[in-house]
Amino acid sequence: xxxxxxxxxRGGESxxxxxxxxxxxESQTVLDVVIYIQRKLDRTLSYRYACRVGMCGSCAMxxxxxxxxxxxxxxxxxxxxxxxxxxxxxxxxxxxxxxxxMTIFFDKWARARGRFNGTATRGEDFARVRPESPERRxxxxxxxxxxxxxxxxxxxxxxxxxxxxxxxxxxxxxxxxNDARDNDNRTRLAAVAGDAGCHACHTQMSCTERCPKQISPxxxxxxxxxxxxxxxxxxxx
Amino acid sequence: MTSDESLTLRTQVLLWTxxxxxxxxxxxxxxxxLVTIIYAVRNGLTAAEILGRTQGSITWGGFxxxxxxxxxxxxxIGLRNVLAETFNWRGRSLEITVLxxxxxxxxxxxxAVYAVFH
Numbered sequence: 001x002x003x004x005x006x007x008x009x010r011g012g013e014s015x016x017x018x019x020x021x022x023x024x025x026e027s028q029t030v031l032d033v034v035i036y037i038q039r040k041l042d043r044t045l046s047y048r049y050a051c052r053v054g055m056c057g058s059c060a061m062x063x064x065x066x067x068x069x070x071x072x073x074x075x076x077x078x079x080x081x082x083x084x085x086x087x088x089x090x091x092x093x094x095x096x097x098x099x100x101x102m103t104i105f106f107d108k109w110a111r112a113r114g115r116f117n118g119t120a121t122r123g124e125d126f127a128r129v130r131p132e133s134p135e136r137r138x139x140x141x142x143x144x145x146x147x148x149x150x151x152x153x154x155x156x157x158x159x160x161x162x163x164x165x166x167x168x169x170x171x172x173x174x175x176x177x178n179d180a181r182d183n184d185n186r187t188r189l190a191a192v193a194g195d196a197g198c199h200a201c202h203t204q205m206s207c208t209e210r211c212p213k214q215i216s217p218x219x220x221x222x223x224x225x226x227x228x229x230x231x232x233x234x235x236x237x
Numbered sequence: 238m239t240s241d242e243s244l245t246l247r248t249q250v251l252l253w254t255x256x257x258x259x260x261x262x263x264x265x266x267x268x269x270x271l272v273t274i275i276y277a278v279r280n281g282l283t284a285a286e287i288l289g290r291t292q293g294s295i296t297w298g299g300f301x302x303x304x305x306x307x308x309x310x311x312x313x314i315g316l317r318n319v320l321a322e323t324f325n326w327r328g329r330s331l332e333i334t335v336l337x338x339x340x341x342x343x344x345x346x347x348x349a350v351y352a353v354f355h
Binding site: 157160161190193194195199200225228229231232233235237 | 244246247249250251253254257318321322323
């Protein structure tokens with residue numbers, strides 16, 4: 001049986017990589033490697049996961065320099081030379097080892113007014129949204145986000161401008177801008193515009209490149225830029 | 238939510254819009270400028286030939302005035318972003334600095350246009 005050489009981040013904001021040797025198995029995922037280390041080699045290793053099947057979005061880490069879901073990343077895909085470097089997600093405070101504090105990430109969803117704001121009451125009929133309507137298609141393109149933080153961790157603008165809302169929050173806002181039932185768009189466009197919002201994006205597309213759900217936050221942000229610029233020209237924000 | 242409280246949200250968005258519009262203008266201006274250079278130097282490059290083309294020409298004077306205006310709008314807005322992101326420099330001191338850069342570009346640019354037009 002061959003062996004994987006694995007470097008794992010230990011500590012908080014300051015710390016260092018610790019080396020482990022893990023048996024290489026068939027169809028092994030990076031999460032399998034982390035679980036093996038915690039169960040067999042060092043029980044003090046902290047990390048976060050839940051579903052193991054790409055549904056919950058809690059196991060994202062930096063694997064060989066790139067943010068990924070560890071549960072859906074096969075070792076064979078990323079460790080061709082038999083070595084792995086596993087670190088916590090970038091752009092978020094480290095709690096311990098591989099666990100980051102995602103408070104700011106989700107706070108920014110709230111700041112971007114990522115909450116549905118409908119006006120219909122139970123006395124009214126269902127809203128009828130045609131599946132083929134342009135707005136529905138634009139919303140469809142972004143609604144599968146599960147909030148894993150891979151895009152946020154991959155974004156250079158977040159690193160350069162800590163107030164920047166980030167790709168996930170802006171993608172969420174764009175799905176609501178295109179939701180015919182929501183009536184909060186003027187406030188939402190004001191919340192996502194400007195130097196800390198969509199207009200800070202450099203269109204480098206790291207978020208789109210690395211999104212495990214193949215969502216394009218870049219396209220959502222481009223839509224917000226246009227909508228907010230038009231609103232600003234009209235004097236609405 | 239803004240990272241820079243010294244400008245209103247609307248101003249921030251209009252700056253972004255102005256930079257995009259000026260970029261579109263610059264794309265055309267740079268193309269015309271480069272084609273003109275390649276065309277103009279085919280028989281060697283002399284000051285007399287350049288001045289012969291530009292002096293008294295409303296077309297060339299207007300073209301280069303537009304070029305300078307687009308640069309004076311585009312470059313300082315970009316510089317503002319670069320300085321904010323690279324040096325974490327934000328706020329009124331940055332706004333004043335890039336405004337001075339814009340005025341300097343416009344001043345020297347229009348002076349150069351006037352020199353070849355006059």
